[in-house]
Amino acid sequence: MPRNDQFTFGPQVCGSLSAEAGAGREWLVTDGLGGYASGTVSGLRTRREHALLTVSGHVALASLDLTVTLPSGAKVPLYTHSWASGPIEPSGHRHLEMFTLDQGLPRWRWRIGDVVIERELAMRHGHPSLAVVHRVLSAPGPVGLAVAAMCTWRTAHTSRRADGPGLTVEPVTGGVILDGAYRLHGPGWQPAGSWHLGVRTGPASDDGAVEDLWHAGTFFRQAGPGGACEISAWAGPLGETPPPPPAIIAAERERAHRLVTLAKAEGYAETLVLAADRFIVRAPDGPDVVAGYPGQGCWPADTMTAYEGLFLDTGRVDEGRELLIARTRAAARNLRTPDAPWLRHDALDGPLWLVHAVDRHVTRTGDSALAAKLAAPLGRVLRHHLGGSGPLGIDPADGLIRLASPGPETPRVGKPVDLNALWVNALAAMCELLAEGGHDDSEPRARHARAQASFTARFPAPEGWLYDVIEGPAAAYPLGAGAHHDDPSLRPHQLLAWSLPHAPMRGRPSTAVRAVGESLLTPLGPRTLAPGEYGYQSQRPADPDMAHHQGPVWTWLIGPYADACAATGRPVDGLLDALDAHLSEAGVGSLGETADGDAPHHASGVPFSARSVAEALRVKQRYLT
Numbered sequence: 001m002p003r004n005d006q007f008t009f010g011p012q013v014c015g016s017l018s019a020e021a022g023a024g025r026e027w028l029v030t031d032g033l034g035g036y037a038s039g040t041v042s043g044l045r046t047r048r049e050h051a052l053l054t055v056s057g058h059v060a061l062a063s064l065d066l067t068v069t070l071p072s073g074a075k076v077p078l079y080t081h082s083w084a085s086g087p088i089e090p091s092g093h094r095h096l097e098m099f100t101l102d103q104g105l106p107r108w109r110w111r112i113g114d115v116v117i118e119r120e121l122a123m124r125h126g127h128p129s130l131a132v133v134h135r136v137l138s139a140p141g142p143v144g145l146a147v148a149a150m151c152t153w154r155t156a157h158t159s160r161r162a163d164g165p166g167l168t169v170e171p172v173t174g175g176v177i178l179d180g181a182y183r184l185h186g187p188g189w190q191p192a193g194s195w196h197l198g199v200r201t202g203p204a205s206d207d208g209a210v211e212d213l214w215h216a217g218t219f220f221r222q223a224g225p226g227g228a229c230e231i232s233a234w235a236g237p238l239g240e241t242p243p244p245p246p247a248i249i250a251a252e253r254e255r256a257h258r259l260v261t262l263a264k265a266e267g268y269a270e271t272l273v274l275a276a277d278r279f280i281v282r283a284p285d286g287p288d289v290v291a292g293y294p295g296q297g298c299w300p301a302d303t304m305t306a307y308e309g310l311f312l313d314t315g316r317v318d319e320g321r322e323l324l325i326a327r328t329r330a331a332a333r334n335l336r337t338p339d340a341p342w343l344r345h346d347a348l349d350g351p352l353w354l355v356h357a358v359d360r361h362v363t364r365t366g367d368s369a370l371a372a373k374l375a376a377p378l379g380r381v382l383r384h385h386l387g388g389s390g391p392l393g394i395d396p397a398d399g400l401i402r403l404a405s406p407g408p409e410t411p412r413v414g415k416p417v418d419l420n421a422l423w424v425n426a427l428a429a430m431c432e433l434l435a436e437g438g439h440d441d442s443e444p445r446a447r448h449a450r451a452q453a454s455f456t457a458r459f460p461a462p463e464g465w466l467y468d469v470i471e472g473p474a475a476a477y478p479l480g481a482g483a484h485h486d487d488p489s490l491r492p493h494q495l496l497a498w499s500l501p502h503a504p505m506r507g508r509p510s511t512a513v514r515a516v517g518e519s520l521l522t523p524l525g526p527r528t529l530a531p532g533e534y535g536y537q538s539q540r541p542a543d544p545d546m547a548h549h550q551g552p553v554w555t556w557l558i559g560p561y562a563d564a565c566a567a568t569g570r571p572v573d574g575l576l577d578a579l580d581a582h583l584s585e586a587g588v589g590s591l592g593e594t595a596d597g598d599a600p601h602h603a604s605g606v607p608f609s610a611r612s613v614a615e616a617l618r619v620k621q622r623y624l625t
């Protein structure tokens with residue numbers, strides 16, 4: 001019987017290249033440094049970022065194309081490529097009988113009659129290093145395993161073509177060094193040196209999703225049943241050979257077991273613990289969090305939104321503490337830097353989430369020393385962030401936060417409900433942190449009382465829920481009138497007014513959470529806008545300049561919804577059942593960023609999202625164990 005941390009697909013999924021089958025399900029392994037390997041269950045690369053080795057933001061080893069020579073002498077390719085000219089060939093996916101994600105590690109099994117070949121891979125944690133093992137599980141005699149190394153060296157969001165600068169090649173024992181950046185090593189290396197032109201890595205509508213791959217050479221081994229062909233690829237110190245691939249795979253399995261044990265996770269929480277680990281990386285200044293794979297970086301607001309689930313609910317308290325100290329110091333140090341990450345327009349709520357994360361850490365661990373260390377610098381960060389030099393400021397008339405210019409997501413100029421719920425929460429948290437650290441908390445306490453009173457007086461709307469924005473410009477809202485407009489559209493941002501530990505609506509009866517559940521909740525989380533509202537769009541637009549909060553599901557909001565339900569006496573039983581099932585539907589063993597607002601709620605955005613995984617894990621550990 002499959003374990004909760006194991007996912008297996010048979011030939012009907014593996015052998016199909018439809019979006020609902022093998023080409024629509026993706027896998028991911030990471031090295032703990034920001035590097036990763038990713039692809040699809042079927043083996044077809046469908047994104048520019050899909051590769052077996054990506055390091056330092058660069059795609060390196062695109063694929064290892066396996067061809068088996070049968071005892072009869074017939075050659076059978078087991079790999080699959082899509083080409084700009086139209087065809088998909090060869091069709092190695094048709095020989096796949098099984099794909100398994102076991103303790104976070106992918107394994108493929110191909111069958112050609114009575115010959116069965118398996119591939120397993122892992123990345124060495126803490127090293128930019130890939131380990132791949134091909135095994136002959138069954139065969140009537142020796143077979144030939146030829147593994148062609150298809151290479152490039154480019155940034156993850158670009159394509160490299162043959163008419164540009166070529167890759168530099170340096171032969172070394174057992175393989176080659178490419179562009180001085182990474183090394184390949186394995187048995188029976190046979191140099192090649194030719195371009196394969198027009199490999200497609202995305203839909204035909206994306207002209208940029210075509211690249212040329214350099215066939216650097218082929219590894220070869222003749223092997224009978226039980227034999228293997230082991231291949232390594234790594235960056236970093238290229239003269240230091242990593243441990244043998246089987247040893248790396250075994251070590252990663254043992255590490256997965258330790259992570260689950262540390263988190264005291266049971267059931268599908270085990271899978272979420274392993275998924276959470278993919279996002280935690282070791283940066284030069286300490287731990288950090290990758291917001292999502294593939295292609296996203298370390299984003300301050302996402303990091304702190306995901307903090308509790310990624311660190312506290314996995315037992316990684318010491319790493320989390322180190323992260324909070326580093327990020328608070330960095331935010332305080334960069335106060336006078338206009339383009340500092342904490343002050344960018346796309347991280348407006350970052351400092352508010354940082355205060356929340358520190359508060360949750362201190363509350364759950366009793367770490368009063370951390371409160372004493374960080375309370376004062378956090379206060380300085382908030383004062384600067386809301387001091388009026390940037391797009392955010394405090395309205396002296398009511399003590400609430402006003403956003404002076406639109407952000408990249410929605411034209412929410414005015415006083416957004418989520419920012420102000422975070423503000424009230426942060427002020428209360430600062431009072432507790434200052435008091436815990438022996439500091440004077442009179443200023444934030446007075447600010448909190450005023451902001452709390454203003455929030456509860458101004459945000460309730462006649463419809464029975466909260467305004468999404470108050471005092472917004474009428475021009476931003478087609479149905480508005482007058483100089484300012486209060487936006488009553490039903491959105492999930494208001495959940496923060498009940499879900500946060502010091503939320504302004506805590507303890508107050510509300511029909512808002514019920515309304516969100518009735519109109520916005522889907523199996524994968526709340527929609528960002530009710531289907532009947534003006535401007536509703538089910539799908540997340542491909543154009544990044546368009547608003548993507550007009551209806552698509554944001555999965556991470558399942559956390560605030562669960563908290564708001566608990567705070568208002570609504571049940572949370574069964575809330576994550578569909579997300580448990582979804583662990584096998586898109587990013588295998590993980591949860592993605594967004595989904596369509598309309599059924600069947602196809603996944604969109606990145607398939608591996610730190611916030612989504614963290615919030616699902618936090619809800620499961622808090623309410624459903």
